[in-house]
Amino acid sequence: MKKNTFPKLLATSALLSSALLSSNAFAVGTDAGISIENTATVSFTRNGSTDSEEASVSFNVDEIINVNVTGSTAIANVTNGEEGVALSYTVTNLGNGPEEFTLLKTIGATNDLPLAVGDLKIYYIDTASADGFDPNSINETLYTAGDSINILNDESITVYIVADVPNAAVLDSLTDLELTAVSQTEAGGVKAGESSFGTVITGAGESGTDAIVAVEQGRDDASSELKVTIYDPSQTLEVFIDKSILGSGALLNGTTTETSKKIPGAMVTYFIKVTVENDTATALTISDIIPADMTYVANSLRKQSAVGSTITTPTYVTPALSTNTPATYVNFTALTDIDTDTDGGATVPNTGEVNSISVEFGDLAPGEYAILLDATIDN
Amino acid sequence: MIKKLTLALSLALMSTFVSAEVTLTNSMFEVVTITAADGSTTDQWQKPDKLVPGERVGYQVEVNNQGTEPAADIVIVNPIPEHTEYVQDSAKGLGTQIEFSVDNGKTFALPAQLFVEQNGERVQAQAADYTQVRWKLNQPLAAGDSLTVQYIVKIK
Structure with missing residues (x-):
């Protein structure tokens, strides 16, 4: 039999009226259902002879x-x-x-x-x-x-x-x-x-x-x-990146027209959003490879100037295709393609045909960050 | 001798065996402690309700001489039921000598003269060591008289 102490048991028992249950009740003891038998015997003599009687009573132990x-x-x-x-x-x-x-x-x-x-x-x-x-x-x-x-x-x-x-x-x-x-x-x-x-x-x-x-x-x-x-900290930091096409435009009969048709010569505007959660992302850089059969539009890198907990997707602005000039977006700052300046934006390689772009953000606190870039579909 | 055997069951769960007009009745009760408003406590013998380990059960054994002759040398013996232990000083019986056994009824003695072996030493027996209670009447029981003895055990 294991030895147990039941302080909680005694505490609750003490609260109870002892008329209901005595305070020493409730400890693990005789199994419920066991019959407890009691037999008393009396012996006596009468008129010189000895006799005896028995009387029994029993009960079952409750649970x-x-x-x-x-x-x-x-x-x-x-x-x-x-x-x-x-x-x-x-x-x-x-x-x-x-x-x-x-x-x-x-x-x-x-x-x-x-x-x-x-x-x-x-x-x-x-x-x-x-x-x-x-x-x-x-x-x-x-x-x-x-x-x-x-x-x-x-x-x-x-x-x-x-x-x-x-x-x-x-x-x-x-x-x-x-x-x-x-x-x-x-x-x-x-x-x-x-x-x-x-x-x-x-x-x-x-x-x-x-x-x-x-x-x-x-x-x-x-x-x-x-x-x-x-x-x-490494368990904490979470960085999500989401890239989408904001819109595209093409020269139709000499006029720049917004069109979802991805026809040769059309300029496609990409929107890339980065979400940083829970902790600071150190030395964060966004790199994006320009798709095959597309050409990066020079100086089209733009970075969201105001960072906030939520960045809403900007409304597409049609660029001036006749001059191959990227559109201007509210809240976005244009970055140069030069890699020696301090704006963080650069083309890779920095001279000649552009294979990809990169934007260095530095250390980013939790929040949302975004860039825009344009590329044309090769003729 | 003709033996008449009847079994009487009442609220208090009792059985009665009748023989030669001397009857023995064994009744059980639940013994509960009643706490008065002033904090004082008394034991009350009640109809059995919650018979669980730790609770006390009181037994009343009644001898009734319904015959026409006195009955002498009356001795009542009651083994302490299995799964229970005797509650110290609970055995009572007017005009009786109460003794206990610690060797399953081979010998009986007063509490002060009862000893048990514990770790190789002879020590004074405790209430929990008792195996039997015995009441010896000092006087014969006259015809028509009855005598009740009682004791209490605790359910282990």
Whole structure:
């Protein structure tokens, strides 16, 4: 028999009127359903002869429903972006009979990371285990919400709540994860999981005995904490690039006309947007290769002058095709093609036929950045 | 001798065996502690309700001499039921000598004279060590008289 201490048990028992249940009740003890027999014997003499009689009485031990959940006392130290972080819990059946329990996961009062409850997974092992979570272990079962787990009296199971730490979680951020185990005993419409301490559920115990709810709401919970103690910037930074055609124009009968027809001689305006998230992107450069059978339009590099959290796609402006001059856009600053100046824009190679362009942005704080460039479809 | 056997079941879960007009009745109760407003506590014997580990069960054993002759040398023996332990000082019986056994009824003695072996040493027996309670009546039980003895056990 394992030695257990149940401080929570004593605390709740003490609150209860002792007329209902004595304060020393509820410790794992004699199994529910066991018959306790008592036979008294009397012997006597009368008129010189000895005689004896027996009288027996018996009862069955009722079932206690009680459960204890403990979390980890130590905070789990994690790194932002870490996947499959497991917080461990122990669920112990403190009753005197086997009991079915369901498990619930909730996020506690502190959720700095933050985590979403829907992203958390529960795994469990049928025994008390100190081995730690191993996703490849066949002993660990993924728990499906609503499933009942049978725990024998005085036995424990190990439960893990597994989470992926968000990339953007900052140093020292903390989240509490709570595990609740709920008794599934139910009879005559009375559910242990919805009953107050001391409720008797007639006939719901082992071998038809009564079941007595010895833990408020037939459940217990505990929380474990995880904290970002190592911050890895590379986990955090995210850069997205999006290239689209803003529009195109062509000379039709000597007049520049906006047309979606990609005919030879048409000038196509490209819009490239870069999004930086969570952290500063250092020395960011946008490079773009000019497609085959297209020619870069000299000095058509333009850079969004005002950066903001959101850049809206500009409205296409038709260029002056007769002079092969790129259009001017509000909020965009023209960059020269020269690579020796400080505007960051340059053609590659810088002389002769242009294969690609590059725009050096330097260090970029989170936000959106954009450039425009033009290229004509070769005749 | 003709033996009449009846089994009486009442609210208090009891059984009665009748023989030669001396009857023995064994009744059980749940013993609960009632806390008064001033904080004082008293035990109350109630109809069994929540018989779970840690709770106390009180047994009342009644001898009734329904015959016409006195019954002498009355001895009531009650083994402490399995899965329970005797609650210290709970055995009572007016006009009886109460003794206990720690060797399954081979010998009986007063608590102060009961010893058990513990880690190779002879130590004073505790209530939990008792295996039997015995009440010996000091006087014969007159015809028409009855006597009730009681004790309490705790469910392990």
